[in-house]
Amino acid sequence: MTGQPARTARAFSTCHASVPLACFAGVIVISMFAIQPVYVAISLAGALAFSLLARGLSPTLRGLRWQLPMIALICLLNPLFSASGSTLVLKLGPLSVYAESLAYGAVMGALMVAVVVWFEDAAAVLTQDRLLSLSPRRARSVPVVVSIAAQLVPQLLERSRTVRSTSDACTAAGPRPSGKDALINTSTLLLDWSLEDSLERSDAMRARGWESGRERTCYRVERFGSSDAFKLTLLVLLVCVNALLAWVACSQWHFYPTMPQLVMWWGYLPFAALAFVPMASELLARATERRLS
Known part of the structure; x- marks a missing residue:
């Protein structure tokens, strides 16, 4: 079998x-x-x-x-x-x-x-x-959004671990912050990092023709x-x-x-x-x- x-x-x-x-x-x-x-x-x-x-x-x-x-x-x-x-x-x-x-x-x-x-x-x-x-032509962007989200989630988790390990390594700045303060600091740094990446990603997608004002063509197999x-x-x-x-x-x-x-x-x-x-x-x-x- x-x-x-x-x-x-x-x-x-x-x-x-x-x-x-x-x-x-x-x-x-x-x-x-x-x-x-x-x-x-x-x-x-x-x-x-x-x-x-x-x-x-x-x-x-x-x-x-x-x-x-x-x-x-x-x-x-x-x-x-x-x-x-x-x-x-x-x-x-x-x-x-x-x-x-x-x-x-x-x-x-x-x-x-x-x-x-x-x-x-x-x-x-x-x-x-x-x-x-x-799917209609407007829905063709849905797989792109899903794939980008699938890439960003593990990237965000990896960056969160990087921020925490870097913050723990900076012992010269004084005692370690409490759990609430550490969470706020990590979230703030991740937000800044993500906003900066979003600008670069939007410029890259615009350079590839997305939202250029022209209707995107597609090949239909059936x-x-x-x-x-x-x-x-x-x-x-x-x-x-x-x-x-x-x-x-x-x-x-x-x-x-x-x-x-x-x-x-x-x-x-x-x-x-x-x-x-x-x-x-x-x-x-x-x-x-x-x-x-």
Whole structure:
């Protein structure tokens, strides 16, 4: 299992990034709010099916090593916090364990695992480049600001240690200041240092064309075409229909005090279609690749 090569997701490779974004966002949002056993089971099955195809067996099993125990843990801990229900399973002293509490814990644990796996699946398809292509031109400066902040935080901490060690080494100036005075002195020196650097950094960025008054151009790897608009429209309609059907199903389901009997309902089929769209896209992409090779 450890010798298996890492797989690359081929699903939605011919679509604009907005199409898989709408698909994964829709199924994740519905999964998070549809706390109903059938919806949770369908969501978990679709997430694991796509993970096995796109990410491979080894990464999926590595995640299940801690995800499956988490389901068991939430299932067993829920009766400790919510001792409600009507079907008594066992009684341990003052603690009463009901089947409804166990069922609710199992469903919530499975829901958490399904959402985590869906995020992992989305990360396999929506790479950083594809997400960046979705952002408007004004938002292109956000990665620059984040990268600068990521550089400045460790630099500020290093300078803080330098200021403190230098201040401790200056014994000829008298006794060491108290903790409050030392903090004020260190903060003042760091502020002066940062303001001086900010002027130099702004001059350097202005010299590279930032805020020069001209609109910055960018190269877009993906183009939004008519086929992408058609697929996106179908996905949005499917998500909206599933949101309505999930609301109907969840309004008729409750865990406490007794759980109603689950029955076959046609309303589960649209959500199953949405949850297995990524797997179908992966299989279609592989079949197309084999046919062309």
